[in-house]
Amino acid sequence: MRTIITSLILILIFSSCQNFDDPIPDGSVLETPTLSTQLMESGKVQLTWTSAQICAGFCPSTVPATTYEIWTKSLTSTTNYKLAETQAGQMSFLVEGLELGVKQEFYVIAKRANVSNKTNRVMVVPNDLPVPESVFQKEGFDYITYPQVSPSGEKIAFAVSKAGGGSQRLFLYDLSDKSEKLISENGRYSSWSANGDKLVFVSNEGNASEIKEYKVASNSVNEIVSDSFLSYFPVFGAGDTTLIYFLDSLEAGDQSIISYNLSEKATNRKNALRDVEDIANLNTPILGVNYSAEEKSIAYGVTYPKETESGFSYDVVGFTMASPSVLKNFVVSDWNDSNPSFSVSEPDLLAFVSDRTGNAQVWIKNISTQQLIQVTDFHESGWINIGIVGLSWRVDKLYVNIVDQQGGTKLLRLDVSDLVEK
Numbered sequence: 001m002r003t004i005i006t007s008l009i010l011i012l013i014f015s016s017c018q019n020f021d022d023p024i025p026d027g028s029v030l031e032t033p034t035l036s037t038q039l040m041e042s043g044k045v046q047l048t049w050t051s052a053q054i055c056a057g058f059c060p061s062t063v064p065a066t067t068y069e070i071w072t073k074s075l076t077s078t079t080n081y082k083l084a085e086t087q088a089g090q091m092s093f094l095v096e097g098l099e100l101g102v103k104q105e106f107y108v109i110a111k112r113a114n115v116s117n118k119t120n121r122v123m124v125v126p127n128d129l130p131v132p133e134s135v136f137q138k139e140g141f142d143y144i145t146y147p148q149v150s151p152s153g154e155k156i157a158f159a160v161s162k163a164g165g166g167s168q169r170l171f172l173y174d175l176s177d178k179s180e181k182l183i184s185e186n187g188r189y190s191s192w193s194a195n196g197d198k199l200v201f202v203s204n205e206g207n208a209s210e211i212k213e214y215k216v217a218s219n220s221v222n223e224i225v226s227d228s229f230l231s232y233f234p235v236f237g238a239g240d241t242t243l244i245y246f247l248d249s250l251e252a253g254d255q256s257i258i259s260y261n262l263s264e265k266a267t268n269r270k271n272a273l274r275d276v277e278d279i280a281n282l283n284t285p286i287l288g289v290n291y292s293a294e295e296k297s298i299a300y301g302v303t304y305p306k307e308t309e310s311g312f313s314y315d316v317v318g319f320t321m322a323s324p325s326v327l328k329n330f331v332v333s334d335w336n337d338s339n340p341s342f343s344v345s346e347p348d349l350l351a352f353v354s355d356r357t358g359n360a361q362v363w364i365k366n367i368s369t370q371q372l373i374q375v376t377d378f379h380e381s382g383w384i385n386i387g388i389v390g391l392s393w394r395v396d397k398l399y400v401n402i403v404d405q406q407g408g409t410k411l412l413r414l415d416v417s418d419l420v421e422k
Contacts (some may be wrong), residue, residue, distance in 0.1 A: 023113050030112050031367025033068075033091070035119040039377045040219040043100060045124050048092045049108050064088055065110035065117075073105045099125045103372060121334070121355040125374040127419060132376070132412040135399070136173060136180075142215075144401045145188055146407040150196040151344065155216075156242035156411065157183075157190040157199050158401075161388065170214075171202055173411075175255060183214050184221060191235045193348055194293060200224065200234045200243060211245065211260075225260050225270070237321065237357035246276065246286045246300065253417075255285060257298065257324070272322040276302060287314060287338035289387055294347035296321045299330050301338030301352070314338040314386075316352050332366055341391035349420060350390045351375070351398055353384055360384040362391065362400055364420065373419050379393040382410065396420065 007324040026031055031051035038046040047070065051062065053222045070083045070093050083106075084093055098104055104126070108119045138144050138160060145168060147158035154175055159168040170187030183201075190201040197217065203210045209231040211224045227247055234245035243260040256272040263269075276286065287301035299318035316331035316338065331337040343349040348368045353360050360383065362375040375398065378384060382402035388409075392399050396417035401409050 016180070022066055024063055024115060025061075028063045030115045030117050031062045031064055031110055032117040033065075033108060033110055033119045034358065035106065035108050035122050037106070037122050038379055039124065039126055039129065039374075040094070042128060043096065043098045043105075043126055044090060045095045045106075045126060047106055047122075049119055050091065051110075057172060063112065066112045068258050069109040069111065071107050071109065074102065076236070094107075098124075100126050100128075102126070120358065121370075123138070123335070124359045125277075125372060127374060129375065129377055130414045130416055130419070132414055135175070135411040135413050136178070137404075137408055137410040139406070139408040141407045142409075143385075143388055143403070144411055145388040147399060147401050147411050148190055148192060148199075148390055148392045149394045149397075150192050150397045151194065151394075152196050153397075155196075156399070157192065157201075158390070159188045159190065159201075167204065172216075184212070187212070189231075189233045191233070193236050193240045195240075200236065202231050202234060202245075204230065211243065224262070232286055233300070235289055235291045235298075237291060238293060244289065244291060244298060246274070246289055248285055257289075259321075273298075273321075274319055274327075276300075288340055288391075290340045292342040292347050293344075295342075297328065299340040299342065299350065301340055304367060316340045316350070330367065336360075336386070337363075338386050339389055339391055341393060343393045345393070345395050346420070347389075351393065353386055353389055353391065360386055362398065362414070364416065366420075367384050373416075375414060375416055375419065376400070380405070 033049035033051045035049045040046055066088050068086045069082055072083045073080045074183050092367055105123050107121045110117045143161040145159045145161050147156050149156050156173040159170050161168045167186040168188045169181055170184040171180045172269040186203040187201040190199050192199045198213055198215045200211055200213050201210055208228050211231055211234050213224050214221050229247055229249045232246040234243050237244050243264055245258055247258045248255045255276050255330050258276045259271045259273050263268040289300045291298055297318055297320045299316055301314055301316050303314050314336040318328050318330055331352055335354050337352055337354045339353040341351045348366050350365045350367055352363055355365050364373040364375055382404040398414045398416055401411050403409050
């Protein structure tokens with residue numbers, strides 16, 4: 001009898017260790033969902049995950065999870081804890097009771113049988129976000145690219161990329177009478193001088209480029225410097241006496257941030273400030289350059305191959321003009337951070353684009369306090385394309401262009417005064 005009882009106990013123990021979850025069929029793999037967030041009313045965030053596959057060539061057959069575990073971490077602590085669990089097919093969860101202005105991370109673990117896959121991590125900073133105000137828009141895939149507001153706030157310089165590609169046309173938009181004027185049939189990456197009397201831009205022809213200057217008063221365009229390679233994002237340096245831009249020689253390991261002395265009396269007008277690490281297999285090696293006159297520093301967005309869930313990430317780095325050999329990490333994370341723009345009136349504030357919510361959004365970082373502020377939460381109304389987006393400041397207003405579902409683009413104005421005062 002004792003032997004029989006012992007055998008029954010062993011059977012029960014063995015049975016309790018078995019996993020009766022749905023097995024994963026041979027030849028299939030468990031889904032790896034992608035997580036994104038949407039801010040709801042104060043203190044709430046909607047988590048949504050999807051299992052759409054993105055792969056080149058053959059995609060393996062995937063099966064859905066049986067359960068999903070929702071995990072979280074407040075960035076005021078280092079502890080991860082399980083928040084909730086949903087069943088098969090329940091691929092969203094509403095998180096409530098979050099503290100406004102406090103960073104919070106989330107991720108989801110998909111489970112089936114003895115296999116589990118974790119989604120990307122996302123970050124939110126719940127706040128009452130500014131309501132975007134539409135400035136103007138373009139229809140029919142004629143994209144607004146790299147818009148920049150003038151220092152006076154009276155005009156917007158922007159390019160239009162025609163459907164199908166090719167050269168871009170550069171325009172000035174007058175905010176008072178809502179009119180626009182063509183500046184150049186071939187122009188992109190425009191940037192204003194400190195007093196707004198002129199702007200610079202790039203004209204490309206094949207793999208060659210010219211940096212040109214447009215003077216507002218005379219409505220004239222003049223060439224400043226030409227290169228047999230591609231130039232990107234020219235900006236005026238201190239006192240508008242220099243130009244700073246990125247030059248890609250199209251040769252591996254030979255691309256640099258360039259300083260160009262605008263004085264015709266200079267004996268050595270072009271100088272390489274800092275080499276930029278070569279990034280293989282990317283069409284755009286750099287995503288935005290911006291100059292802070294107050295700090296005399298340069299910020300730029302560039303990709304570095306490092307260990308992240310996507311295999312690489314965009315970082316916002318830079319240097320001071322006094323020490324270009326010393327790299328400064330402005331915004332470095334496991335997410336894609338790019339397209340920096342310093343506030344002119346508050347140089348500690350750096351706006352940038354990041355996908356840390358699961359979608360590209362506008363964020364602000366206070367360089368002194370390290371505070372991160374989420375500014376936008378675009379979803380159905382449109383999205384940010386980091387390859388054409390331009391961020392620029394006018395006091396406490398931020399300008400940004402988005403792509404809408406109808407194939408057009410809109411230039412939006414965001415009042416961030418309430419966010420940056422907290």
